[in-house]
Amino acid sequence: MKKKLISIIVNCYNGEKYLYQTLQSILNQxxxxxxxxxxxxxxxxxxxxxxxxxxxxxFRYFKTKKKIKLYDSRNFALKKCKGSFVAFLDTDxxxxxxxxxLKKNFFSSSKDYAFAFSNCNYFYENKKxxxxxxxxxxxxxxxxxxxxxxxxxxxxxxxxxxxVMKKFRFNSNYNIIGDFDLVLRMSKNYKAMAFQDNQATIRxxxxxxxxxxxxxxxxxxxxxxxxxxYNNHFFKKNKKNIFLKLEYLKxxxxxxxxxxxxxxxxxxxxxxxxxxxxxxLIYFLPKFFIKLKFKYF
Numbered sequence: 454m455k456k457k458l459i460s461i462i463v464n465c466y467n468g469e470k471y472l473y474q475t476l477q478s479i480l481n482q483x484x485x486x487x488x489x490x491x492x493x494x495x496x497x498x499x500x501x502x503x504x505x506x507x508x509x510x511x512f513r514y515f516k517t518k519k520k521i522k523l524y525d526s527r528n529f530a531l532k533k534c535k536g537s538f539v540a541f542l543d544t545d546x547x548x549x550x551x552x553x554x555l556k557k558n559f560f561s562s563s564k565d566y567a568f569a570f571s572n573c574n575y576f577y578e579n580k581k582x583x584x585x586x587x588x589x590x591x592x593x594x595x596x597x598x599x600x601x602x603x604x605x606x607x608x609x610x611x612x613x614x615x616x617v618m619k620k621f622r623f624n625s626n627y628n629i630i631g632d633f634d635l636v637l638r639m640s641k642n643y644k645a646m647a648f649q650d651n652q653a654t655i656r657x658x659x660x661x662x663x664x665x666x667x668x669x670x671x672x673x674x675x676x677x678x679x680x681x682x683y684n685n686h687f688f689k690k691n692k693k694n695i696f697l698k699l700e701y702l703k704x705x706x707x708x709x710x711x712x713x714x715x716x717x718x719x720x721x722x723x724x725x726x727x728x729x730x731x732x733x734l735i736y737f738l739p740k741f742f743i744k745l746k747f748k749y750f
Contacts, residue, residue: 456486457560459553460536460615464526465504466494468544471656472503475544480509484553487511492530495520500544524623524631531618539613541632545656546609552652556612559646566593567617567643568636571610572651578658586655591647597640601691601698606645608632610653617643629666630673641687671706675699697725704732 461479465472479489489509493501493516504514515533517526531539538560542548552571559569572591576583587605600606611632621639623631639645678699681688688695704719720732 456484457538458536459484459487459538459540459560459612460534461487461489461540461542462527462530462534463489463491463542463544464494464523464530465492465496465500465544466520466523466526467496467498467500469496469498469500469503471545471547472500473506475542475547476504476507476512478547478549478552479542480507481550482548482553483550484557487553488513488534488536490530490533491515492517492526492533494523494526522625522628524625524627527623527631528625531622534615534618537615539615539618541608541611543609545658545660547654547656548609549652549654551650555648555650555652559612559648562646565644566614566646568611568613568639569646569648570606570612571648571653573607573610573653573655574651576654576656578656583654585651591649593647594644595640596645596647597637597687598691600637600640601694604633606632606636607653607655609655611636613639627673627677629670630677634677667706671702674702701725701732705735708732708735 463475463479468475476489479487489512491504491512491514493504493514495517501514501516504512513533515530517529521529527541540553556569556571559566570591573586574583575586586607591605592599617639621635624634625631627634678695681695683689683692700719707719717733717736720729720736
């Protein structure tokens with residue numbers, strides 16, 4: 454039986470530093486029936502020249518007419534996909550050679566599962582060390598409740614059935630949490646298949662999240678939380694957890710920006726005892742240590 458075609462989306466804006474490693478990791482896949490949708494979002498560096506070193510007919514190059522928002526660029530790429538499945542790999546991440554081949558159970562699965570994801574490694578560029586992202590067993594099935602409690606789906610491990618993806622698009626109002634929003638919307642009605650392998654590596658470096666990104670992340674999650682339909686059974690049941698997380702993010706953000714005495718009262722009022730103790734500990738840590746620990750928050 455012929456293997457299913459996988460469309461791999463690589464969105465690029467000034468990704469020259471790590472791009473060759475990313476593209477080479479795709480070429481090295483044991484699973485060979487794929488196409489690469491490479492979208493150059495008007496890069497001003499040497500990204501296009503690096504891409505052109507890859508001489509492979511499976512790689513398809515597209516360039517936007519002008520620089521557009523990240524999730525508009527992802528939606529643009531989705532329109533170009535010909536495969537039965539869609540995968541994503543960002544230009545600072547990479548896959549081990551077995552990443553796609555280990556997902557063969559999903560590629561041949563029944564209609565029960567709409568998307569798949571796996572564990573991954575986090576590579577910390579400044580320390581040159583690697584850690585496994587998620588220490589527990591990842592859940593399969595209807596995972597919406599799990600995702601509200603702790604979001605564990607990294608975009609560079611995500612593979613979605615094309616016929617399901619046709620029903621969804623990334624919300625381009627977001628700049629950071631668009632993939633979080635997409636996965637939660639899919640999870641309302643569709644099952645996910647989790648793989649425990651960590652054949653993908655997410656590179657954490659200083660350009661991932663800047664000072665402004667922290668504020669944007671908090672603001673986008675706040676907007677997302679405020680825009681949910683809390684008459685819906687699921688969101689009504691999880692409203693408390695959603696807003697607890699929002700308050701937690703706010704306090705972390707404020708401590709990172711400018712630790713003030715009045716923040717301790719915000720912490721004392723925080724209703725979750727375990728997280729309250731964690732926040733109190735963070736509050737009394739030296740500021741440089743807080744910034745180090747939450748550098749990529």
